[in-house]
Amino acid sequence: MAGITAYGAYIPFNRLERRRLTEAFDEPALPGEKAVANYDEDSVTMAVEAARNCLNGLPPGGLDGVYFATTTPPYREKQSATTIGAALDAPELVRTADFTSTLRAGSAALLAAADTVNSGARSVLVTAADCRPGAAGGQFEQLFGDAAAALVIGKENVLAEIEDSCTVAGDVITQWREAEDRYVRTWEERFVINRGYTPLVAGALTAIAGRNGISPRDIDRLVLSAPSPRYQTAAALSLGFQKQQIQDGLFDTVGIAGAAHAPLMLTAALERAEPGERILLVTFGEGADAILFRVTEKIKQFHPRRNTTAYLQSRKNSMNYQTYLRWKNMLDFEPPRRPDPDRPSAPAMWRNAKNNLAFYGSRCNNCGTPQIPAQRVCVHCRTKDQMSPYRFAGIAARIATYTIDYLTFSQDPPTVFAVIDFAGGGRLLCEMTDCDPAAVAIGMEVEMTFRRLFKAGGIHNYYWKAMPGR
Known part of the structure; x- marks a missing residue:
């Protein structure tokens, strides 16, 4: 049954x-x-x-x-x-x-x-x-x-x-909501x-x-x-x-x-x-x-x-x-004084779908070192073109270093960028989310979460961010 x-x-x-x-x-x-x-x-x-x-x-x-x-x-x-x-x-x-x-x-x-x-x-x-x-x-x-x-x-x-x-x-x-309605009606x-x-x-x-x-x-x-x-x-x-x-x-x-x-x-x-x-x-x-x-x-x-x-x-x-x-985008704010982001390229999104959506990097077949983004040459033993796909989603990580940016545009300022080290190997510079900037510290345990980076030209661009464990 x-x-x-x-x-x-x-x-x-x-x-x-x-x-x-x-x-x-x-x-x-x-x-x-x-x-x-x-x-x-x-x-x-x-x-x-x-x-x-x-x-x-x-x-x-x-x-x-x-x-x-x-x-x-x-x-x-x-x-x-x-x-x-x-x-x-x-x-x-x-x-x-x-x-x-x-x-x-x-x-x-x-x-x-x-x-x-x-x-x-x-x-x-x-x-x-x-x-x-x-x-x-x-x-x-x-x-x-x-x-x-x-x-x-x-x-x-x-x-x-x-x-x-x-x-x-x-x-x-x-x-109900019509196609043109923003809010639910009853x-x-x-x-x-x-x-x-x-x-x-x-x-x-x-x-x-x-x-x-x-x-x-x-x-x-x-x-x-x-x-x-x-x-x-x-x-x-x-x-x-x-x-x-x-x-x-x-x-x-x-x-x-x-x-x-x-x-x-x-x-x-x-x-x-x-x-x-x-x-x-x-x-x-x-x-x-x-x-x-x-x-x-x-x-x-x-x-x-x-x-x-x-x-x-x-x-x-x-x-x-x-x-x-x-x-909720219910108020119009003054836009940032910088160019709008370019619309994501459909061919580039297709080529990188495995890396961006499923969060794959690579692991060296010679020495076993994981690395992200995926590489052709191993950062550890320098072996070339001896890599296997390696998925980083779900792997524990810690903050190696970070910076708090008060200048970049964000709907939740300030923005925290962190360099994180994954357990077993692999280092990535990424954005943090759902965090208190004052509580971020070197050595903090973080986990990866799937988020929307931005929307441009009607296309939603998704990737992974780090957040403190819940």
């Missing part, structure tokens, strides 16, 4: 306390804080990080599919799953697909992955991420947060079997809940319960996505569930993470799940998906590289509202 064989999550390091919105607009705000993607993060980079946590030593070469779910892809016409697969070093013979334009994209991708596995594929990676925009001063600015989650679907070493699933389609206009709240959310979710739950002969008391954990925390609780209670069965919606710590919200809650539920428990996942968006899982004994043997609890604890919440607006 197909099911989840691995899971992982990613929550950005930076948080915006919602009281900052009260300070900005002198109006009441929701409690807690929300996760905010750094200026060099987007749905693709977060998806890559969630997938890295999910795979955690599992060979990407064993993947037969990479599916990406989001409502905020970087391109309107260019697949993002291929970029994610390349960053993970997935094989070229892999099926890639983007699922988008609905909040049910995450569950739709999960169900499609299960169908793919049941058709003969070994395993399919499903990753979901979102950075949904909410206009300044609106309710969505308070509710929306940025995050990602990833799941591997397969038939071997299954952690949670998919017992059944059900989909109810409903063409009800609740939340219909009047009572209509959204009374004619959209409540009947569609109830329909999916009633159908899957009837087919499997179960009732709310047979469910150990209800993972229920909702437009807001009060509607999550109200809907669950009205359907016969108890408060202790409802999975934490992370509203006060992360926010509503769009297509990634339900998968993120599911990963949190799996972290605490016990063998034999049943988990019911329910998503909403132009209909509702209900997926019933049963946890197996294998759940005790799997641990993601970093779980949601660790991400919730590892955070920086000193961000002010002006920085938030800058990172």
Whole structure:
């Protein structure tokens, strides 16, 4: 039986306390804080990080599919799953697909992955991420947060079997964005809940319960996505569930993470799940998906590289509202007094895809010294053209020296550049991110993270940066 064989999550390091919105607009705000993607993060980079946590030593070469779910892809016409697969070093013979334009994209991708596995594929990676925009001063600015989650679907070493699933389609206009819209729009709240959310979710739950002969008391954990925390609780209670069965919606710590919200809650539920428990996942968006899982004994043997609890604890919440607006490109600032960056060359990006996306260097076949960027002549023994590809992603590193630059243009000044030494060999000059410049020190342990360097001419240029370990 197909099911989840691995899971992982990613929550950005930076948080915006919602009281900052009260300070900005002198109006009441929701409690807690929300996760905010750094200026060099987007749905693709977060998806890559969630997938890295999910795979955690599992060979990407064993993947037969990479599916990406989001409502905020970087391109309107260019697949993002291929970029994610390349960053993970997935094989070229892999099926890639983007699922988008609905909040049910995450569950739709999960169900499609299960169908793919049941058709003969070994395993399919499903990753979901979102950075949904909410206009300044609106309710969505308070509710929306940025995050990602990833799941591997397969038939071997299954952690949670998919017992059944059900989909109810409903063409009800609740939340939407036109192609020209920057921010999410919504219909009047009572209509959204009374004619959209409540009947569609109830329909999916009633159908899957009837087919499997179960009732709310047979469910150990209800993972229920909702437009807001009060509607999550109200809907669950009205359907016969108890408060202790409802999975934490992370509203006060992360926010509503769009297509990634339900998968993120599911990963949190799996972290605490016990063998034999049943988990019911329910998503909403132009209909509702209900997926019933049963946890197996294998759940005790799997641990993601970093779980949601660790991400919730590892955070920086000193961000002010002006920085938030800058990172979200919601204010026009005076441009830097220097030429704009040139558009990346498509031929150069193609030639260097393995090095830039999968983060490959080389290792000398004669003396075994790793080096980055890839070299023809070994820096240690001077042997020529005796190199093998060597991947540096995931290898621990330390800062050899660094500089703090207050002059270069940055959306998060000052910029920290560091020379880092990788364990086993290899030295690289790179930019640091998600760090406190005052805390950077020689000898500090760092890890590599996939980020967006810049965008020029409509092309997003991705590479790797160093950050302190979380």
